[in-house]
Amino acid sequence: MNKKMLSGLGLLLGAGVYAGAATALEGDPEQGEEVSRVCVACHQADGMGKNNPDAESWPRLAGLPEAYMVKQLHDMKADKRHNASMAPILGTLDDQDMADVAAYYAGLEPWPELPTAYHAADSDDDAEWLAERGDWENGSFIPACSQCHGPNGQGVGDSFPPLAGQHEAYLKTQLEHWRNGQRHNDPNELMAGVANRLDDDQVEMIAEYYATLPQRLEARGTEQEESAQ
Amino acid sequence: MNLPKSRWLITGGVVSVLSASALGLSLAALAQDDDVERDYQIQLPEPPEGEVTFTPPAESSLGDDQYDEMVRRGRDLFINTQSLRGENVFNEQNCANCHLDAGRLAHSAPMWAAYGVYPAYRGKNDMVNTLSDRIQGCITYSMNGKAPEEGSDVLVALQTYLHWMATEAPNNTSMPGRSYPTLDDPEKEPDRERGAEVYANQCAVCHGDSGEGQKVGERQVFPPLWGDGAYNWGAGMHRVNTAANFIHANMPLSKSYSLSEQQAWDVAAFVNSHERPQDPRRRTVDSLDKTQELFHQHQGFYGKEVDGKRLGDHENFGEHPDGIDD
Numbered sequence: 001m002n003k004k005m006l007s008g009l010g011l012l013l014g015a016g017v018y019a020g021a022a023t024a025l026e027g028d029p030e031q032g033e034e035v036s037r038v039c040v041a042c043h044q045a046d047g048m049g050k051n052n053p054d055a056e057s058w059p060r061l062a063g064l065p066e067a068y069m070v071k072q073l074h075d076m077k078a079d080k081r082h083n084a085s086m087a088p089i090l091g092t093l094d095d096q097d098m099a100d101v102a103a104y105y106a107g108l109e110p111w112p113e114l115p116t117a118y119h120a121a122d123s124d125d126d127a128e129w130l131a132e133r134g135d136w137e138n139g140s141f142i143p144a145c146s147q148c149h150g151p152n153g154q155g156v157g158d159s160f161p162p163l164a165g166q167h168e169a170y171l172k173t174q175l176e177h178w179r180n181g182q183r184h185n186d187p188n189e190l191m192a193g194v195a196n197r198l199d200d201d202q203v204e205m206i207a208e209y210y211a212t213l214p215q216r217l218e219a220r221g222t223e224q225e226e227s228a229q
Numbered sequence: 230m231n232l233p234k235s236r237w238l239i240t241g242g243v244v245s246v247l248s249a250s251a252l253g254l255s256l257a258a259l260a261q262d263d264d265v266e267r268d269y270q271i272q273l274p275e276p277p278e279g280e281v282t283f284t285p286p287a288e289s290s291l292g293d294d295q296y297d298e299m300v301r302r303g304r305d306l307f308i309n310t311q312s313l314r315g316e317n318v319f320n321e322q323n324c325a326n327c328h329l330d331a332g333r334l335a336h337s338a339p340m341w342a343a344y345g346v347y348p349a350y351r352g353k354n355d356m357v358n359t360l361s362d363r364i365q366g367c368i369t370y371s372m373n374g375k376a377p378e379e380g381s382d383v384l385v386a387l388q389t390y391l392h393w394m395a396t397e398a399p400n401n402t403s404m405p406g407r408s409y410p411t412l413d414d415p416e417k418e419p420d421r422e423r424g425a426e427v428y429a430n431q432c433a434v435c436h437g438d439s440g441e442g443q444k445v446g447e448r449q450v451f452p453p454l455w456g457d458g459a460y461n462w463g464a465g466m467h468r469v470n471t472a473a474n475f476i477h478a479n480m481p482l483s484k485s486y487s488l489s490e491q492q493a494w495d496v497a498a499f500v501n502s503h504e505r506p507q508d509p510r511r512r513t514v515d516s517l518d519k520t521q522e523l524f525h526q527h528q529g530f531y532g533k534e535v536d537g538k539r540l541g542d543h544e545n546f547g548e549h550p551d552g553i554d555d
Contacts (some may be wrong), residue, residue, distance in 0.1 A: 015239075116346070118308065118312065119304055119449070120301065123287065123288040124289060133331065134330065135502060137284070143482050143483050148450070151445055151448045155445075156445055159434050185498070187434045188434065188484070190481065190484065194483050
């Protein structure tokens with residue numbers, strides 16, 4: 001190996017170590033609350049964001065996994081997830097700020113915990129079917145959303161964020177961004193591939209399904225309690 | 230033992246007993262446990278090439294009669310096999326983990342194609358194996374479990390679900406899309422180290438750095454690939470070729486055929502060279518050597534030395550309550 005290659009390798013390794021270190025910084029939620037002053041105009045003081053059907057929607061941050069948020073912030077700063085509103089703000093934040101603010105929002109309010117028990121999907125409900133069984137036939141090859149995002153789309157680990165209870169317009173926009181390449185920060189392009197195989201109706205349908213799922217599950221639970229009495 | 234002797238071919242029984250005796254097995258052990266005789270993994274001929282034309286019926290076509298209700302019960306067991314945890318299932322697996330789309334997907338060992346190829350004769354033990362035997366084998370090995378009895382609610386439900394999926398499928402015919410597509414022999418010997426790299430880059434995000442899978446609450450989302458929660462050393466999936474075939478056609482989930490064939494072979498070798506619950510047939514055989522000799526004449530790591538340790542050299546049957554009787 002010649003010197004040039006070695007120094008190139010050093011750079012690569014260095015970049016890897018740097019990126020790893022930046023996303024592994026420990027976040028301080030108290031410091032994060034200070035940082036969050038630049039966030040509240042959109043994401044709201046309670047971190048619940050806002051659904052804006054005809055303009056940019058602001059996602060709920062409260063209760064998202066900390067590591068997931070750190071990665072998103074770094075990815076937006078690096079333009080792997082293109083976002084014109086976030087870019088100027090992220091320009092003012094350093095790695096520690098991003099770690100702190102993610103820790104703050106992760107601890108603000110827990111993401112709703114939804115039932116995990118198996119529930120047979122209703123074959124007459126297209127949205128529930130897509131969420132729980134997918135759309136495999138005719139070469140679509142779309143796994144059920146729950147196969148990665150967990151039962152009732154409540155998220156799995158740090159890489160598969162919760163969908164249930166996120167704002168409808170935000171979910172829809174993300175699927176569109178996976179499709180048009182604005183967002184390309186998914187592990188192994190798993191989401192981009194699936195999003196590209198969804199049709200427009202499925203995008204609308206599934207965004208609405210997950211945005212409203214917690215309320216519907218709650219209503220279903222209340223009905224069951226009432227009928228049991 | 231659930232198998233009536235009448236299902237055996239008489240000459241076959243004699244041959245098996247003789248060969249088993251020659252290997253030093255006691256006849257008493259054979260009489261007590263058919264696992265010794267019943268190597269469920271019938272290596273059927275490769276599925277035919279060609280376009281997949283069969284489509285199983287849609288669930289929306291199910292009505293309310295007792296047959297349809299039994300189909301639904303079987304479907305629920307197929308997707309949520311964990312409902313049998315502690316009774317029949319002693320690991321973290323569901324049928325639908327390895328038979329995608331609830332057993333409907335072509336090239337993912339779909340049930341509509343499996344149904345009509347049983348009963349099947351297998352030369353190695355000179356025996357005709359039924360669909361019940363096959364399902365019982367899956368539960369014994371892939372679910373590290375206790376096989377449900379013939380005629381039990383569980384077995385009837387699963388068979389009914391399979392029967393329904395095969396509606397209008399040709400009988401006693403190997404259909405295109407059956408099993409997993411058979412890969413050609415790899416260019417290079419499957420390599421664990423190259424496989425570890427593929428695993429870290431492509432698989433760990435779901436199945437975890439240590440093959441432990443991921444759960445939400447009690448619900449398994451990504452199945453464990455090794456360790457106590459995984460398929461045991463007797464399961465078909467522990468074979469490097471079977472896993473490579475499955476992986477190439479079906480993994481990473483939603484990215485079928487994205488790995489090169491060599492990557493599929495390498496990562497299969499990596500995954501399957503980790504410890505997992507003991508082969509249940511080891512209970513009835515005196516030693517690891519004999520278990521290996523009798524049941525592991527195929528592409529796998531059972532009994533082989535990896536990183537200074539011999540795989541399968543333990544009495545860990547995972548959560549399964551039965552150990553080796555001394």
